[in-house]
Amino acid sequence: MxxxxxxxxxxxxxxxxxxxxxxxxxxxxxxxxxxxxxxxxxxxxxxxxxxxxxxxxxxxxxxxxxxxxxxxxxxxxxxxxxxxxxxxxxxxxASIAKRMSWLAKRTTTRIEDMAYCMLGIFDINMPLLYGEGKRSFFRLQEEIIKSCNDHTIFCWGWNEDVPDDWASLLAPWPSNFAGAGGFKRERSENVSVFSMTNAGLSIRLPAIDTIADKLISSHSWFIVLQASPASSIPGLEAVCLRVVGRRIGNQLYVSRFPYPPRPRSISMDSRNFKEESLLVMNKLLPKEILFEGGVPKNLYDTNTLSFVPIFDSTSLTRKWEFWESYDGNITTSSTLGEITWRLSTALNTADVEVAADHMMAAGRNPESGPYILLGMKKKLSSFELFA
Structure with missing residues (x-):
């Protein structure tokens, strides 16, 4: 048609x-x-x-x-x-994410038609297999990446439609692309080629260490995509996703982590990203599932600001403790690998002061640590965060 x-x-x-x-x-x-x-x-x-x-x-x-x-x-x-x-x-x-976002809030009588109604929009030909259920949408994305190097296909958000055992960088359902129309493809001289294998998605991407997630893996990374916010100046920002897993030889065996639930942008001024070979699994084993019954709703609490530290060296990814804070309760989470700033005032009702926290490595003879400034300001009915 x-x-x-x-x-x-x-x-x-x-x-x-x-x-x-x-x-x-x-x-x-x-x-x-x-x-x-x-x-x-x-x-x-x-x-x-x-x-x-x-x-x-x-x-x-x-x-x-x-x-x-x-x-x-x-x-x-x-x-x-x-x-x-x-x-x-x-x-x-239009970017892959933008076209997917057009479908995100639509429905079809047959489950498979959520993928099949997009074949022309993505200029894809593939067999129609009624009875395959939501597998059709995953298969559509597999066909897209065979002919397109657009990393915005990975710029989807984690929501209640994501199965507990999901690990892939590909989305389980179109609704995950709601709000993803604001990402654009970044052209780069270093073409990041990716392909599907029987074990998962094989891809090379810049990566940087972050706080380890002890409940699911010993390591955690932010991977940098060849994509950026549509409003950004080319070359200044890139979109990143968080993955967890383990290193075997020269390859990272990882899965996408459900938090932060949406892609985040990161400055490209840093020169500490290291190109890594990744194999991203499609599904988690039962023993690897972190959040039974889905990601806890309190992770989306609007009264919290979350900062996930990244590190130039794996030797810096140690346990941290906090000395001072202002207008908020600071906690660390080994589950999420983040610093959470619990505000005394809800974000949607009032401005919030800035907090300065003295951080130091824990231990009997801790070294002096830096001051990290966590803050925010109100801007055009939304909040601009600083770390």
Whole structure:
């Protein structure tokens, strides 16, 4: 169907749950926002592929066309950028994460169709195997990485749809890409080639040590992708993910860690990243599952700020203790390998002061440690964090 929409002169969409176009504009817009047409998987390609698309209400009164009066409303409903909606820009130029984010909040009657409705949007051909369930979406991603070196495919967020034994850098379901449209692909002279093997994803990436996670592995790393926030200046920031595992010879055998749940950006000013060969497993063994029943909800508590220390050398990844803090309770977590700053005031109700913490290595004769400044400030109804 993708090819039919692409070659069409004009397409028509019938919205059975919008009674009529002959009504107050605010009421009409409200009914359009609630229409099931914008929640179905297959209608995504019906929306973005045709050059001209005209909408009709249940009584066959004309609502308008997507390339005319409705474009701003459709941008608000779908979160799809105007150039891709109007056809001014080829949808295949959009990053993998951005295209996946368009599907994130849609549904299909058949589970497999959540993958199959995206084949044309990703220019992929693969067999349709009804009965394979959610495996279809994993298979779609496997096909994408065979023909595309876009690292934004790894820029998904951990949520309740992720199985307890999930280890892969590929996402289990489209909903994990909600909010991932803000990542862009970074061009680099050092092409990071990756491929699927019978053991998992094989890839070479820069990595840097962080606090070890003692409950699942003896080592933890942040790996740096060839991707960045869409708003950043090219070359200044990169997106990173946290993995845990072990080193065997010259290779890291790792799995994606559920915290931080979303990709984080890191400055590329540091010269201490080391290129590593990684084999990322698809599934964890039962004894390796850290959070039975899913990631605890308190990890998403908005009253906490979390800072995950990274280290230039593995010799620095020791146990830490804290001396001083202001306006907050500081704790360390061996489970998450992080410093958590529990605020005395909720983030969404008031500004919070800055905290300075004197950190030192624990032990009988500890060495003097540095001061680390943890802070935040309110900015455009959101919070900008500093570490």
């Amino acid at each position: 993708f090819a039919y929409y692409q070659k069409s002169e004009v397409c028509y969409a019938y919205l059975a749950d919008v009674p009529t176009a002959n009504q107050d504009i605010e009421l009409l817009n409200s009914e359009l926002r609630k229409s099931r047409w914008f929640t179905r998987g297959w209608t995504l390609q019906e929306l973005i592929v045709p050059q001209h698309l005209v909408f009709y209400a249940a009584d066959w009164s004309s609502i308008g066309s997507k390339d005319d009066t409705l474009v701003d409303l459709f941008i608000s409903i779908t979160k799809i950028d105007s150039p891709y909606l109007t056809g001014d820009k080829d949808i295949h130029q």
